C-alpha cells in the first residue's frame with residue numbers, strides 16, 4: 001500500500017542550491033529535503049577548485065560579470081549574470097557567517113585563478129575540497145532548523161500534477177516503499193546528468209532525475225545541447241575519471257602532448273587558462289592519433305612549479321593520485337576531458353519559477369541562461385547559492401495552498417536479477433553512445449546514431465514499465481533516456497558551433513540564426529528564442 005503525507009515545501013536535492021533554499025524556507029514552514037543517497041553525496045560535494053566571487057567592490061563585480069559573459073560565447077543572459085555576480089558576495093559572506101571555513105592566511109581569504117578569469121577570485125577550502133566544506137557547513141546549519149527534515153536514500157519517481165499545477169511528488173524509499181507527498185511548492189535542485197555519458201567526473205547519483213521529471217510533468221527545458229566537458233579528468237585504464245581541478249592550471253600547471261610539447265599556444269592566447277570548452281577540445285584534438293581509434297596521451301605537468309607545496313595545496317588530488325603511484329611533484333599526469341556540468345536544464349526565470357505553477361528549479365538542474373554556452377570555472381557553487389535563495393523567496397512569495405493528491409493505486413514490482421542486469425547493459429550502451437556520438441565533437445550523422453541507441457534503451461525500459469516494474473535504477477534509467485533525448489534533439493537543431501557545442505559539420509558560429517537559447521518542450525520540437 002502506498003503511503004501519503006504533507007509538507008509545506010518539498011526540495012529535491014541536497015546540494016548547495018537545495019540546502020540554501022531549505023534554510024530560507026524553514027523560516028516560514030516545514031521543509032522536506034529528499035536525497036537519493038546519504039547527505040553530502042551530491043555534485044556539490046565533489047567540487048574541488050572553489051567558488052568564484054568578487055568581494056572587492058563594484059569594479060571587481062563588473063570584471064566578474066565581463067568574464068562570465070565572455071566565457072559564455074555570446075549567449076549569456078545578462079540579467080542572470082548580473083544577479084549572480086552582484087548577489088554573490090552577500091551570499092558568500094552569509095555562508096562564512098553560517099560556518100563555512102575557506103582557506104586563509106593571516107586573516108585574509110586566499111584566492112586562486114582558473115580558466116578565463118581575469119584575476120584570482122576563487123575561494124577554496126581545505127585546499128581542493130571546497131564543495132565538501134560548503135556541503136558540510138550547510139547541512140550542519142540546516143540541521144539546526146527544527147523545520148527541515150531530510151529523507152535520505154529516497155528517490156523521487158514522479159511529480160504529481162493536478163489542474164496544471166505541481167502539487168507534490170512520489171518518493172521511493174530504499175525498501176521500495178512508495179510515498180506520495182503533497183506540498184505547497186516543490187523545488188527541483190537535483191543537479192546535473194553527467195551519468196548520461198560514459199566518461200564523467202560526476203558521481204553515480206547525477207542521472208538528471210530532476211530535469212527529466214520536470215520535463216515529463218510539462219516543464220520546458222533550455223540549452224540542453226550545452227554539456228560542459230571538463231578538460232582534465234584523470235585518464236588511466238580502469239580508474240574512475242577523477243577530476244583534476246582547473247586550480248592546478250591556476251597554480252601554473254602546463255598541458256603537454258605526447259611529444260612533450262606545450263600545445264595550447266596553437267589554440268588560445270590564454271594558453272592553459274583559456275575557456276574550458278577551448279581547452280577541452282584542444283586536448284581532444286591533441287589526443288587523436290594518426291590511425292583510426294589510436295589515442296595519444298595528453299599530460300598535466302607541474303614538475304616545474306617551485307615555491308608551492310603541492311601536496312598541501314591539493315591534498316585530495318595528491319592522495320587520489322598516490323593510490324596509482326603518481327605524484328604532482330614528480331610525474332606527468334595523464335588527462336582527458338569528461339562530462340562535467342550541464343549549462344542547460346529546466347527553463348526558469350530569474351526567480352526560479354518554471355512554466356508550471358508550483359514547480360521551481362535552481363542550481364545545475366535549472367537553466368537561467370547565466371552560463372550561456374560555456375560556464376566560467378567555479379561559477380556553479382555560486383549559482384547554487386544565489387539562485388537557490390532566489391527560488392526559495394519565490395516559493396514563499398507565491399504562497400500557494402496545499403492540494404492533497406490521492407495516493408498512487410499500485411506499488412512498483414521489484415526487478416528480477418536478470419532484468420536488473422539487462423537494464424545495466426542497456427544503460428551502459430546508452431552512455432557509451434552519448435560519449436561517442438554526442439560528446440565533445442558531434443555532427444548530424446553521429447547524432448542520429450545517438451538517437452538509435454537512445455530509442456533501443458527506451459524500448460527496453462518501456463517493456464519493464466508495462467509490467468508494473470519499478471526501482472530507483474529504473475527511474476534513473478528513464479531520466480537518463482529522457483535527458484539524452486533532449487540533448488540529441490537540441491544538438492541536432494543547433495546547426496552551428498558555440499561554446500561547449502561543437503558540430504564538425506558546422507564548425508563556425510552562425511550569429512544570425514543562433515545568438516539564441518534553445519527550448520525543448522513537450523512536442524519534442526526545438527525552438528530558438530532570444531533572451
Ligand code: SIN
Pocket residue numbers: 047048049050244245246247340341376377378379380
Ligand atoms: C574544478 O575544480 O576544476 C571544477 C570547478 C568547476 O567546475 O567550476
